Amino acid sequence: MNSTCLVCSAAIEPFLSFGRMPVANGFLSESEFADEFFYDLAVGFCDHCSMVQLTQPVERERLFHDNYAYFSSISTRMAAHFEEFARSVTSQYLATSDPFVVEIGSNDGIMLRHFAEAQIRHLGIEPSANVAQVAIDRGINTICKFFDADLAREIVNRHGHANAILAANVMCHIADLHTVAEGMRILLGRQGIAQFEDPYLGSILEKTAYDQIYDEHVYYFSISSVQRLFSDHGLELIDVASQSVHGGSMRYTLAPQGARPVTNAVVEQQRREAAWGLARAETFDKFRAAVERSRDRLSEVLREAHKNGKRVVGYGATSKSTTVTNYCDLSPQLIEFISDTTPGKQGKYSPGVHVLVRPYEAFAANYPEYALLFAWNHAEEIMAKERDFTARGGKWIMYVPEVTVV
Ligand code: DWN
Numbered sequence: 484m485n486s487t488c489l490v491c492s493a494a495i496e497p498f499l500s501f502g503r504m505p506v507a508n509g510f511l512s513e514s515e516f517a518d519e520f521f522y523d524l525a526v527g528f529c530d531h532c533s534m535v536q537l538t539q540p541v542e543r544e545r546l547f548h549d550n551y552a553y554f555s556s557i558s559t560r561m562a563a564h565f566e567e568f569a570r571s572v573t574s575q576y577l578a579t580s581d582p583f584v585v586e587i588g589s590n591d592g593i594m595l596r597h598f599a600e601a602q603i604r605h606l607g608i609e610p611s612a613n614v615a616q617v618a619i620d621r622g623i624n625t626i627c628k629f630f631d632a633d634l635a636r637e638i639v640n641r642h643g644h645a646n647a648i649l650a651a652n653v654m655c656h657i658a659d660l661h662t663v664a665e666g667m668r669i670l671l672g673r674q675g676i677a678q679f680e681d682p683y684l685g686s687i688l689e690k691t692a693y694d695q696i697y698d699e700h701v702y703y704f705s706i707s708s709v710q711r712l713f714s715d716h717g718l719e720l721i722d723v724a725s726q727s728v729h730g731g732s733m734r735y736t737l738a739p740q741g742a743r744p745v746t747n748a749v750v751e752q753q754r755r756e757a758a759w760g761l762a763r764a765e766t767f768d769k770f771r772a773a774v775e776r777s778r779d780r781l782s783e784v785l786r787e788a789h790k791n792g793k794r795v796v797g798y799g800a801t802s803k804s805t806t807v808t809n810y811c812d813l814s815p816q817l818i819e820f821i822s823d824t825t826p827g828k829q830g831k832y833s834p835g836v837h838v839l840v841r842p843y844e845a846f847a848a849n850y851p852e853y854a855l856l857f858a859w860n861h862a863e864e865i866m867a868k869e870r871d872f873t874a875r876g877g878k879w880i881m882y883v884p885e886v887t888v889v
Pocket residue numbers: 553557558559652699700798799800801802803804822823824825843858860861864865
């Protein structure tokens with residue numbers, strides 16, 4: 484099925500389809516099975532503006548509401564990452580009198596809390612009411628709305644221009660990026676900068692991390708697609724920096740056109756993207772082939788374990804796991820349950836395939852032979868705390884960058 488680019492309206496063709504998918508963070512109870520919502524998950528590449536994107540985005544109110552399942556502060560590693568992010572913004576961009584910081588998609592305040600604690604003027608924009616409330620309870624100024632150009636005007640009227648706009652793992656979630664880019668330009672005035680980070684297309688392709696593809700991730704950014712999108716709104720990409728979190732992210736720095744020098748890092752990363760062929764159809768065809776191989780191999784490993792009477796438990800009920808379990812058809816027959824530390828996910832079933840999510844204690848109380856690491860992006864943190872599991876002979880099944888049993 485052909486569709487049109489969400490950024491530039493050119494025609495695009497999908498290069499990879501996953502079939503029918505439920506909402507990635509739509510953990511549900513048994514009584515809700517009958518009414519579960521499904522859509523067709525597929526990604527395409529726009530030849531015209533080089534944006535990789537979902538061909539059929541899901542309505543945002545289905546994804547972000549007063550019962551959003553992801554609480555950012557759940558991982559120690561991410562808490563440390565955002566503390567460092569806040570520190571670097573403060574020292575580089577806030578050395579002025581009475582600075583003002585705005586964060587888009589501030590969730591439970593994992594990053595903004597550092598500005599609040601330092602008594603720096605700050606404002607979080609977070610449409611999911613339950614996670615926003617956690618931030619508010621922590622004393623972090625938060626508005627429960629979707630960010631757009633109108634809201635940016637309101638913020639300028641009330642608080643003045645922002646010295647820094649920050650956004651982590653949220654820009655790629657917003658289908659209408661034009662109103663967001665426009666809002667950022669309005670909110671920044673002439674002096675400010677914006678910094679945002681998201682999973683990087685180059686890393687997703689390199690690691691065959693196809694599970695980053697799900698409803699909330701509408702876009703898979705590269706340097707060229709980001710540059711092009713924001714330049715239409717008077718914002719220039721002045722710096723980029725790779726980040727190791729979430730399996731390989733990119734942090735982009737934007738400033739009003741001509742306001743600040745462009746670093747070499749931008750030019751170098753662009754050169755790398757050209758060499759990799761990040762804008763060539765063959766690159767995406769190769770990715771599709773690698774994804775299909777990965778799916779077949781993982782399915783085989785799990786079916787083999789089941790045949791041999793081995794227990795397999797999923798580790799981390801991630802959004803990403805919804806793509807994997809549904810695409811590879813991993814039913815409760817193959818995965819006994821998924822262990823997760825988020826109270827709101829526990830006792831519910833995973834979207835689509837309906838594997839039960841249980842508290843971490845259920846994993847620790849009766850170790851299975853295999854743990855399927857859905858939270859592979861937190862592998863270091865998790866392996867460090869699960870030495871006892873491996874010491875007792877437990878094995879990890881991993882599927883990024885390749886299906887392996889270790
Ligand atoms: O982009 C997004 C990122 C920032 O977060 C959102 N669209 C949604 C979400 O994606 P995710 O669900 O794939 O994120 P994580 O961080 O990979 O999720 C980790 C999950 O694993 C959480 O449910 C918590 C759980 N967990 C656990 O049970 N034990 C995590 C750790 C570190 C643990 O030790």
